[in-house]
Amino acid sequence: MKKTAIFIFILSLFLLHGIICAQEDEDKPVSAGSLLNLSGHVHTMYSSGEDSIDGFRIRRARLKLKGEILKNLHYNLQIDAVKSPCLLDASMEFSFSPLANLVLGQFKVPFSLENLTSSSALDTINRSQTVDKLCPGRDIRASGRDIGLAVNGQFKNLEYTLGIFNGSGINQQDNNENKDISARMVFSPFESLSLGISHYNGRYSPEEGAESVLKKRTGLETSAVKGGFSLKSEIIFARDADVNKVGWYFQGGFLPSKHVQAVIRYDSFDRDTAAEGDRISVLTFGLNYFFSKKTKLQVNYEFHGEEENKISNDVLLALFQIGF
Numbered sequence: 001m002k003k004t005a006i007f008i009f010i011l012s013l014f015l016l017h018g019i020i021c022a023q024e025d026e027d028k029p030v031s032a033g034s035l036l037n038l039s040g041h042v043h044t045m046y047s048s049g050e051d052s053i054d055g056f057r058i059r060r061a062r063l064k065l066k067g068e069i070l071k072n073l074h075y076n077l078q079i080d081a082v083k084s085p086c087l088l089d090a091s092m093e094f095s096f097s098p099l100a101n102l103v104l105g106q107f108k109v110p111f112s113l114e115n116l117t118s119s120s121a122l123d124t125i126n127r128s129q130t131v132d133k134l135c136p137g138r139d140i141r142a143s144g145r146d147i148g149l150a151v152n153g154q155f156k157n158l159e160y161t162l163g164i165f166n167g168s169g170i171n172q173q174d175n176n177e178n179k180d181i182s183a184r185m186v187f188s189p190f191e192s193l194s195l196g197i198s199h200y201n202g203r204y205s206p207e208e209g210a211e212s213v214l215k216k217r218t219g220l221e222t223s224a225v226k227g228g229f230s231l232k233s234e235i236i237f238a239r240d241a242d243v244n245k246v247g248w249y250f251q252g253g254f255l256p257s258k259h260v261q262a263v264i265r266y267d268s269f270d271r272d273t274a275a276e277g278d279r280i281s282v283l284t285f286g287l288n289y290f291f292s293k294k295t296k297l298q299v300n301y302e303f304h305g306e307e308e309n310k311i312s313n314d315v316l317l318a319l320f321q322i323g324f
Helices: 002-024 130-133
Strands: 038-047 055-070 074-078 087-099 100-107 145-155 158-165 180-190 194-205 211-227 229-240 243-254 261-272 279-290 295-308 315-323
Touching: 130 229, 130 243, 130 261, 145 180, 194 261
Parallel strands: none
Antiparallel strands: 038 055, 038 315, 055 074, 074 087, 087 100, 100 145, 145 158, 158 180, 180 194, 194 211, 211 229, 229 243, 243 261, 261 279, 279 295, 295 315
């Protein structure tokens, strides 16, 4: 039923465009690409670990549509056939000026560098556990997304985004009376360096009718890319009800040629700063081979360390991405 609704939505975009074009001057050339810009990627992954069953799976199968319906009015639609529900993004953007644009619908929460990086552009196969467990929208398994509206813009070397969201995740109605606020600001003093800060303040209810609890996040990020070298790091301070959490990662990359990239990342996550022995660390070594800009093979080995459970749960991952 939901997939049918998505198909009807896509069809309605074509019909709307036809109506608009019919009302315009017939001598004015119409660009078919202005309505529809199609892209996507498929991830086939193999994993092998001591505490899991080895095997292949289709991790992602995404299709993205974006384009211009009217002047300064754009849409963005993305689905993932592997997920249920499959709708990830469904938003409209009104572009007033470089200083201010309005986005309305379902889209990524403006928080964290890695969260806002497309899964097709990640240097490693998995996102850091810091972002996966603490970033708003990912901590509730909503792919970093939520329903709401946001204002974003850019002034010289400064970018900003300010948004208000339900806080319940994708394809969900709000289950409490509170609205969540998220803001992100990035300053780029040089073309190769960016420094960012994000803040999120809201309340979360595990289910409709349940008492909501405080949910607060503050993140700091930095990214430096020069030639074939890249350095990225983030730290996120979190508070859920009365529990304080913190996570951070540091990642380095080296691109000796246009086809090969080596990556190393250390990731640390403390589930409760008041408790001892619950910190989890992941050390990742990765190698990427690019057949083209959007088609690549990634191989990662993750060393997992837990302060309490001294068990071997390291994992070998391989992912092949076809992108267009």
